[in-house]
Amino acid sequence: MAKPAVEILQGTLDMLILKAVSLGPLHGYAVMKRIQQISGGALQVPQGSLYPALARLQHGGFLKSRWGDSENNRKSKFYELTAAGRKRLQKETTDWRQLTEAIGEVLGTSTLETGLANTKS
Amino acid sequence: MLAKLLDTIRAVLGRSRFESELDAELTDHIAKYADDLVAQGVPPEEAQRRARREFGGVEKVKDEVRDSRAVTLADSVLRHLRFAWRALSRSPVFALTAIASLTLGLGASLAGFSVVNAVLLRALPYPHADRLVALRTVAPDGKPTGLIAPRDMPRIYENTTTLDGAAVCFYTEGRIVGRDGTAHNMGRYGVTDQFFQVFDVPMALGRGFRRNEPPVSVVLSYSTWRDIFGSDPKILGKVIEVENGSRPVVGVAPEGFDFPGHAGYWTLMRHSAGYANLRGYQAYLRLKPGVRRERAESELAALSRDLGPDANTHRLVRFVVQPLLNYVVGDLKPTVILLFSATAILLLIACINVANLLLSRGTARTREMALRQALGAGRTRIFGHLLTESLLLSAAGGVLGLALAAGGIGVFLRIAPADIPRLATVPVDWTVLLFALAGTLLTGLLIGFAPAWSLSHPGLRAFVNDGGRGASAGVRPHRTFGALVVAEIGLAVLLVIGAGLLIRSYHNLVIADPGFRSERMVSVFINVPFDAVNVYTVGPPDARGRPQVTGSYAPIAEYFRELENRIGALSGVEAVSATSSVPLNSQQGDGLQAFTVMGRPAPDATVAQSQATFRSVSPNFFSAFGVRVIAGRGLAPSDRRGAPGAVVVNETFARRYFPGENPVGHTLAYPTNLWRFTEVGFQYGERVVDQTQIVGVVSDVKYVTLAEPPVPSIYFSNEQLTLRRNNIVVRTAQANPAALIPAIRREIDAVHKSVPAEFSLYNQIFSASLTRQRFGMSLLTIFGALALALAAVGIYGLMSYSVAQRASEIAVRAALGASAGQVLSLILRRGAQLGLAGIAIGVGAAVILRRAVASQLYEISTLDPAVFLLVPLTLLAVALLASYVPARRAAKIDPAVMLRAE
DSSP states (O other): OOSOOBOOOTTTHHHHHHHHHTTSOEEHHHHHHHHHHHTTTOBOOOHHHHHHHHHHHHHTTSEEEEEEEEGGGEEEEEEEEOHHHHHHHHHHHHHHHHHHHHHHHHHTOOGGGSHHHHHHO | OHHHHHHHHHHHHTHHHHHHHHHHHHHHHHHHHHHHHHHTTOOHHHHHHHHHHHHOOHHHHHHHHHHHSTTHHHHHHHHHHHHHHHHHHHOHHHHHHHHHHHHHHHHHHHHHHHHHIIIIISOOSSTTGGGEEEEEEOOTTSSTTBOBOGGGHHHHHHSOSSEEEEEEEEEEEEEEEOTTSOEEEEEEEEEOTTHHHHHTOOOSEEOOOOTTOOTTOEEEOHHHHHHTTTTOTTOTTOEEEETTEEEEEEEEOOTTOOTTTTEEEEEEOOOOGGGTTOOOBEEEEEEOTTOOHHHHHHHHHHHHHHHOSOTTTOSOOOEEEEEHHHHHHGGGHHHHHHHHHHHHHHHHHHHHHHHHHHHHHHHHTHHHHHHHHHTTOOHHHHHHHHHHHHHHHHHHHHHHHHHHHHHHHHHHHHHSOTTOTTOSOOOOOHHHHHHHHHHHHHHHHHHHHHHHHHHSOTTHHHHHHTTTOOSHHHHHHHHHHHHHHHHHHHHHHHHHHHHHHHHHHHHHHHHSOOSSOOTTEEEEEEEOOTTTSOOEEEEEEOTTSOEEEEEOSHHHHHHHHHHHHHHHTSTTEEEEEEESSOTTOGGGOOOEEEOEETTSOOOOTTSOOOEEEEEEEOTTHHHHTTOOEEEEOOOOTTSOTTSOOEEEEEHHHHHHHSTTSOOTTOEEEOOSOTTSSOTTGGGTEEEOOSEEEEEEEEOOOOOSOSSSOOOOEEEEETTTEEESEEEEEEEESSSOGGGGHHHHHHHHHHHOTTOOEEEEEHHHHHHHHTHHHHHHHHHHHHHHHHHHHHHHHHHHHHHHHHHHHTHHHHHHHHHTTOOHHHHHHHHHHHHHHHHHHHHHHHHHHHHHTTHHHHTTOSSOOTTOHHHHHHHHHHHHHHHHHHHHHHHHHHHTOOHHHHHHHO
């Protein structure tokens, strides 16, 4: 919790969600926690925008969902990637890399110092 | 794609499941978060609270989730509708008042539009009606109202490339004898052979006329076939009795086809040399596909040079091609548009009233709305809710309005004058339904926009914070409110000024001098049948073996003379006379005919054609019916057959053709052979003189309508111009002229048993001549009264609202010593201010738009001072009256009670 929270860039939330569920089905709360964990707590997903994003992705056919049991015997809604979702994740990841590299060139810094890669360290 | 579609379908169909799942998912999330917090050592209750708080507005998240699933449109419409329905059903009085206003407004404008559609918009019921045109010529006054002479037509058939057909027709009174021997009078049109091809209507039975067919056959109208011949399926080829002989039936026209109007049957025109130059026919053309009117017109212009100058005017004929629809609608367009505009204004006023209702209700709902916003409902959502509410109101108003319009049209058709073309049916077709839909939508947006906007304004958050008593939220709707009421008063002023002008104009018409003594008058129209009084004498055969036919109308003149004498001898008859047309009886119009003045240089192309209506009267007509002799003498019994031709002209004639000169003593001659003994014209009358001297000038009489200026007229004695169709006009001594009808009827039967007679009372003729004006005036007066009432309601609503808003201020004033009278005048002043502002706008608009009523007015300025003074005063009085009740309420506010409540 030592790291200062960074606001998620407009339009990157979808990509982060796709990445989070690419490792296996997750329910909404777990998606949020996974993103926080991976980023070492630097990325705080606003709880309010998580569910609209999930619904948007599902409606777009990138995620599918089913109800299942989770910890504490609760019924939870699990999301997983569809084929289209996997494709989109790949594409967005590539795009993102290219974008951050390009921005890095402009700013005169290495890729490592910018974007997602940096927050990870 | 498919997944998306399925998701959408699932979302729409399984709405409640979707909602409960969403609820479960969010609850699950919060519970999991709380569990984590507990695991971190937070006490359970505290953890629950924190989880909830940090999650934020659940409703807002739900909204966003719903929005993110492309079902939003269908979905949110449903949600909005449910919200609107709940909101409206909570305040039924408000909803009913609003719906009633909108029903009235939409109903009136839908009825108005249906009439516009029926008369002006819908296509004529003929195949490819857009290719049908009326052919006219430019009349001496420069208007395209001139008629066609038969000599024009053969060239028009044969020497043009732009036409698919051309036909000429003329109207006469006809007669058909049914199987049982009863004679039925009805309209007959003589037409040329292509008539039915031009209109291209599928015949109900048989055929139309054929090219170069001998002029003996008859085509019946559908109603004649049905009513007189009992829809006889074997009517074709049968010989029936018509006005001048026996004719075979070759066809029956389709139902509803009675072109050019009220046709009972059609016969073929006979081409007669005597008529070749008579410019008295209507002509219709069918253009070839793709041919524009202008092209046909220029081709006809070229043809006109080949035809040479007109025999009467000695000028080249200028042809004009008009869309048939324009011709059929005639001068009705401004009236219909005026009435429709009035209904549109009424709708606008109704809209403003409902908008005001919504606004004042909205102010009461500011807290509800602020609460919704605080709970996370977006501005767009609230705006949508409120707009849906007004759309729901307007939809109810639209549906009920459609029903009201249907009923209103029924009433309208019953009171509408019978001579309005194309009004026999006012259909509710797609155009009307589309208009209804658009009008309803527009109304909903119009009434809803301002209130919805001001209520969804973000300034409301401040309002919640200060506990609901802030003045800030009230200002905006209040100002909009005032502006709307001012606009409403302005519109009402406009409408009432219009109605006022029409009322004044109508009054002018009623008191207008028709130019003759009309009191206690009854008239009898008689069209002497051919078999009742014979005008032909068949002599011995000539050298070729053909019988020599000679004729004279002396027996007809004799018939009317005897009738006049007998009726004159009845007790109770004050005056009796015969005249070919009864003043103000528009059904008996006499056509214009040409004449020349002897001794004047032959008119060349630069001189306007000389035309006048010819009238035939008994010599005593002028003295008996108060027509003054201004110069020379009136007609005398000595102006009979065999005596030199003598005519009397009216003032308008003298002014137009003898300006600054005395016409008495001049001699007139007549270029056409109409009413001379020729094969055809002789059927209707006879003029026995070729030249006539003008022996006198008489004052003008209004023959057509009171509103139309008199036309130049030449009066012949009915001995020298004798017509089969004539009127006997009688002034009775007793107050009720109808009482004399049986006695007159007996005299007619005594002279000749089988002569049909139609009686009319002058006051009926007079009243009938004003139907159009009365109709327009009554409708506009009704609309004006409704507008006034709606405006009064609007002012009342605003002032009541304003008094309620300012109650504490007024209480403070009263506590500080303001008297009840001062409070009263405070509120009344505000009412007067609004009234005056609205009046200024309305009067301004009336001045700008005054041309719209100009064509409907008779002898009154469009800026009539009386109307422009009285209407604003009335509106001011209404504004004060409507403010008075709320003002009284304000004056009665008890400061002690009021301030304690604060």
